[in-house]
Amino acid sequence: MNDIESAIPHRPPMLLVDRIIERRPDFIRCEKAFEEDEFFVQGHYPGFPIVPGVILCEFAMQAGAILLAEQLEDADGVPVATRMNDVRFRQMIRPGDVVHAEVKLDERLANAFYLSAKVVCRGKTAVRFQFACTLAPAHQQS
Numbered sequence: 001m002n003d004i005e006s007a008i009p010h011r012p013p014m015l016l017v018d019r020i021i022e023r024r025p026d027f028i029r030c031e032k033a034f035e036e037d038e039f040f041v042q043g044h045y046p047g048f049p050i051v052p053g054v055i056l057c058e059f060a061m062q063a064g065a066i067l068l069a070e071q072l073e074d075a076d077g078v079p080v081a082t083r084m085n086d087v088r089f090r091q092m093i094r095p096g097d098v099v100h101a102e103v104k105l106d107e108r109l110a111n112a113f114y115l116s117a118k119v120v121c122r123g124k125t126a127v128r129f130q131f132a133c134t135l136a137p138a139h140q141q142s
Contacts, residue, residue, distance in 0.1 A: 077135030
């Protein structure tokens with residue numbers, strides 16, 4: 001968890017990456033086990049809880065931020081999402097499911113990063129999308 005928390009500013013309950021499985025300069029695979037007591041499934045939907053699609057996307061984007069952290073060690077800023085493209089939801093994720101985010105850095109242009117993401121559960125794609133990030137100041141400006 002220390003590798004994760006030192007790489008990105010997210011903290012519970014919005015820190016969604018449980019562990020890093022694999023990391024290369026242009027690729028990362030991370031894991032998340034969704035529990036029944038997650039705040040975002042409490043009302044989504046009672047009696048048939050499912051993980052919201054935006055949470056799956058956020059999980060993948062956090063994995064992407066961890067991937068970029070190594071490249072941005074000396075930079076004064078944190079990566080923030082600027083867009084998501086071609087989002088495709090393919091299966092529901094429920095409490096008890098363990099998912100993996102597979103994120104690839106496709107291109108870097110100065111401080112703009114273009115990535116592809118896939119969230120996989122039991123060998124099947126749950127969501128796939130592309131996203132872009134840029135650097136934002138690491139501290140709040142007044």
